[in-house]
Amino acid sequence: MLFRFLLAVFILSIFAGAAFAAEEKATVTGSVVNIRSSPSLEAKVISKVARGQELEVLGQEGEWYRVKLPTGTVGWIAGSLVELKKQAAMTGVKIKVDGRLISFDVEPYIDAQSRTMVPIRFVANELGSQVFWKQAEQEVVITGNDRIIQLWIGQSLARVNGKEVAMDTVPVLKNGRTMVPLRFVSDNLGVEVTWDGATRTVLLQKVKAPGKGGETGTGTMAKLAVVTGNVVNIRSGPGLEYEVINQVVKGDALTVLGQSGDWFQVETRNGGQGWIANWLVVLRTVQNQASRSAEPEDRPRPAPPLYTGANKLLDIEAKDLEDGLLVTVVGAHPLNYSHFSLTNPRRLVLDFLNTTLELDWEGDYLPVNNELVGAIRVGQFTEDQARVVIDLKDLYSAGFSLSEDGKRLTVKIQPPTVKGKTIVIDPGHGSIQPGGWSDPGAVGPNGLYEKDVVLDIGLKVADLLTKEGASVVLTRTGNTVLSLAERAQVANEINADLFISIHANASPSPSLAGTATYYYAPWNSQLATQRAAREKLARCVQQELVRELQRRDIGILEENFSVLRNTTMPSVLVETAFISNPEEEGLLSQEAFRQKAAQAIVRGIIRFFAEP
CATH class of the missing domain: 3.40.630.40 (Zn-dependent exopeptidases)
Structure with a gap:
């Protein structure tokens, strides 16, 4: 106890001249808690607060506290759903990253546990990490330095790469902003932290990544940005106002060269460079280390198509089933095809590659009188790709089978079922x-x-x-x-x-x-x-x-x-x-x-x- 007191006195002496205030705070401990108009369960609910939210205590009546929300709303909260404490808040802390003084819209402060607390946006903008906020769970997820850090508002237990780690303080919501402990986050992101007592400044030194084109050596880490959007723009600079210079699609892996705010500078597979928004990718870290050259059979390869030469569609037949329809497509050679579904309206699309139409019936429309299928349409989609579209009236299940010689494709369309699931x-x-x-x-x-x-x-x-x-x-x-x-x-x-x-x-x-x-x-x-x-x-x-x-x-x-x-x-x-x-x-x-x-x-x- 004496040690803690002396430690507190020592800290105060270091921060002499910093603004210091002690005020009574109530930290919400329930998941979602009602704020009522008067100190009673029968009183009207006027607002709600989530776990970890800090509220200013204005007074007390029985087992209820009169509190002020960050929005300015004043109401009553049950004492069993909060934890009361005197919070010592010390401001006037300066932070430098790689020698550069950082300005904040919400000032960092020293909490009651003598830990520097910073707004979460600082971690994203200045420490080169991605930050995600999960409102429903009051969870902050930080990714960087091959780490996934999970923090929860009001909880001292964190997770780093899935492993539980105890902290000596907790993240909080302060004046509507998420504040996290700087030392804990920095240590896990590989950022060096030192303290300059004379100037009351936290000094952060980011670990330098190996330069592009230089030797990375054995065991260094490189970052890839894997595209999660369907079609994503690559821009000439880090912002939506910059020109679109390229596009990438879902699943593309781009080498990360740098970061500015919410944007990554990336290199595409063809060697082009540009900027991509961090909310449209996920980061992956890969090990750059020497290994044997791949053997010719080491890499998985796509199965060769049944037939790669020119082909023709000769006939399309439709046969009613008791509970569906049997569609048969006949080719001059083994059929090389793909299929996909569309909605609004429902359609099953069959594409035949390197194929032209030579049907023994005229027109591009095969009417069908069936409960599931309205019609079958056919056309030359491109010069060397034939397309068959089956118009559907309702939900369906489709089964595909090829004849032994590959020239006859049968599509069995029936009502779907979840029976037994x-x-x-x-x-x-x-x-x-x-x-x-x-x-x-x-x-x-x-x-x-x-x-x-x-x-x-x-x-x-x-x-x-x-x-x-x-x-x-x-x-x-x-x-x-x-x-x-x-x-x-x-x-x-x-x-x-x-x-x-x-x-x-x-x-x-x-x-x-x-x-x-x-x-x-x-x-x-x-x-x-x-x-x-x-x-x-x-x-x-x-x-x-x-x-x-x-x-x-x-x-x-x-x-x-x-x-x-x-x-x-x-x-x-x-x-x-x-x-x-x-x-x-x-x-x-x-x-x-x-x-x-x-x-x-x-x-x-x-x-x-x-x-x-």
């Missing part, structure tokens, strides 16, 4: 919190609770899937004591085929509206092997929701949500609509809209299993 449905929120209250999720402007809306949609989804022959497990049918990780574990333990988490979106801006579906499968994790399946599931569900609900298509997005990170099977998190938007809150309150959302989710699931 095990699917876990997770209606979001509704978790019992410390103190016995249930997490309502977001609350609409007219008081609609997200947990109630998504539970109703989830129950409807479960009912529809059960009627289709699937085995369905719900993570909750009311309130639940399961944590997010435990919800995922439910699916893992029963070896489920799919996990679907259902939510309603929210934003401080009431004008935001639309539908989005999330998946998670980073390239540098074990989930990468499921990336194609998870992205496909998200795409199928999102397309069906947009088609059915007719809301703005936000698209499919990738986020590190707990239920997606911890599930071992394909999983998605659906944001049906914005409960914070008055119009969409009204729609979510309607039984018919919720039924449509459930039907769309089920159709997306069926498509996932059905479509190639």
